[in-house]
Amino acid sequence: MSKVSEIKLAGKYIISGQIELLTGLHIGTSKDTMKIGDLDNPVIKDAFGKPYIPGSSLKGKMRSLMEYYHSLISPHNLVYSKR
Numbered sequence: 001m002s003k004v005s006e007i008k009l010a011g012k013y014i015i016s017g018q019i020e021l022l023t024g025l026h027i028g029t030s031k032d033t034m035k036i037g038d039l040d041n042p043v044i045k046d047a048f049g050k051p052y053i054p055g056s057s058l059k060g061k062m063r064s065l066m067e068y069y070h071s072l073i074s075p076h077n078l079v080y081s082k083r
Helices: 055-069
Strands: none
Touching: none
């Protein structure tokens, strides 16, 4: 059996900036029920009704970019879905 080392948080990076949308973007939510005339894939919105990108989506994108940068993943080893 291998010994598991303990991971401790050493600090945080705070990144600020603006995102300019150059292509289409859709981060949707799920709905439990659907009525006639409803949207089948609604967009996530804040309390003021403005669309926003959740932090978890940004975190996932940053993580995948860092994995790619450090050669932990490569484009030819990824699985793409055909839609």
